Amino acid sequence: MLNLNHAQYNAHVAIHMQLILILQLLYSAHPNMMRWKSMRNWLEHLHEAPTPPLFVQGSFADLDLTLIPHGLAGLRVVRSWIRESFYRLNPFTSPQFLTTLMRITSLGFTFDRDGALAYITQAKCLTQNKSVELLRKTDNRYLVMDMLNSYRGGTPNSISSGILFLQYVLNNRLRVNLSVLCDCIEDILSSFIINHRMDPTLDELPLHGVVLPSNWLISPYKFSVKKDVEPQLIGSLLDAIGNLIKKLRVVGATDFMWLAHVTNVTPLLRNIFIFRLCRALCLVAHNTRYPMVKRKVNSIVLHLHRTKRPQYPAYYGKLVDDVVEYMALLCDRRMPRLDGYL
Structure with missing residues (x-):
């Protein structure tokens, strides 16, 4: 495990931000392109970059968008991707549904705290397509709502x-x-x-x-x-x-x-x-x-x-x-x- 300093940590995050910007340009040039799987994978990479497994590798507290080239542009694209991911996420077709949901919820409240709640509460995976394994049988309580409340x-x-x-x-x-x-x-x-x-x-x-x-x-x-x-x-x-x-x-x-x-x-x-x-x-x-x-x-x-x-x-x-x-x-x-x- 590498011990990253402040600059190295932000450089690592910047690489993922810039790759997302490049992909967004590709999607804009080819609007009919199937992009959901690719978006999900790169949001997974983005979540791993600022939240590595060990504290010596840095954390969100080290994130500084001023050190990331085109950081604000990247942030706008990331917010858009997170929103679309919530609308597309389906527990019956998405592999690793629980982990994906936890990741994008964490990213949503980190990068878009003011706007995240509005689109998260409208997502079908919370209102209609409910995951059976997250539905507690004793009282029919949908634990995803508890997860959302916790991250919020x-x-x-x-x-x-x-x-x-x-x-x-x-x-x-x-x-x-x-x-x-x-x-x-x-x-x-x-x-x-x-x-x-x-x-x-x-x-x-x-x-x-x-x-x-x-x-x-x-x-x-x-x-x-x-x-x-x-x-x-x-x-x-x-x-x-x-x-x-x-x-x-x-x-x-x-x-x-x-x-x-x-x-x-x-x-x-x-x-x-x-x-x-x-x-x-x-x-x-x-x-x-x-x-x-x-x-x-x-x-x-x-x-x-x-x-x-x-x-x-x-x-x-x-x-x-x-x-x-x-x-x-x-x-x-x-x-x-x-x-x-x-």
Whole structure:
């Protein structure tokens, strides 16, 4: 994995933007050309460029359109493609429907936050052609609406909606891209921490002492709307993440997950994503004031420590050891004064 600096990150995104501009010129010259499949594939590439699997490769917080040649023109084309993708997306004919929907929803609210909601809510995949696998049988609840509410982030129940969606995806082993799934998990966890630590009953100064990566802080709706979420619901999400980490350590247990361009999740890649999930959990544990949340994160980390293999993966090994080193719980079961989460 390359460690990209600010300029390299934007140069990488610029390549994809310029290729999209070239394709748009081709489509304009040949209006009868079949373009939906090509558009879907290049939006997939565009999503991967600014949201790479590991934070050392950069994030949306590093995106700077002034460093991208013809950046504003590219942005207009991308917005148009995203809108058309929503209108064309069909769960019965689109391969990897769930991942495609998550990607273009994320791109829509990132590149077209003011206009995205209007065309997303009109898309047939939300109003008419509903995916059967995303329709919860117990109450006929269409989980796509929860996903949309989560990515939008502007309603009091957006965190709760995101947790319901993630639990359904994980519990039902729906086929999904692992990197996109981790993006969604991190987005919900970051919303929870920001909402939690902006509570005036906890901190006299909002977010005082909070340590979070920059890409967890870029959405304005994480700060502007008070979210209603019970700690127990966060606890259930942490349990689901813990189960996902356990599955990632077992060969064959993640057959419903894949990576870019249908790449299989190899043992090396599984360890990388275990590190990514552990890092997110440690950030949550370090910044939360809920002892229950800290205990659940500690339990997940302790399980990794107790069940370590002869070849202890370096990707998450040091992170696990640092947490365990500082988890000297007192006899009365109070939390330790120090933590090794960071």
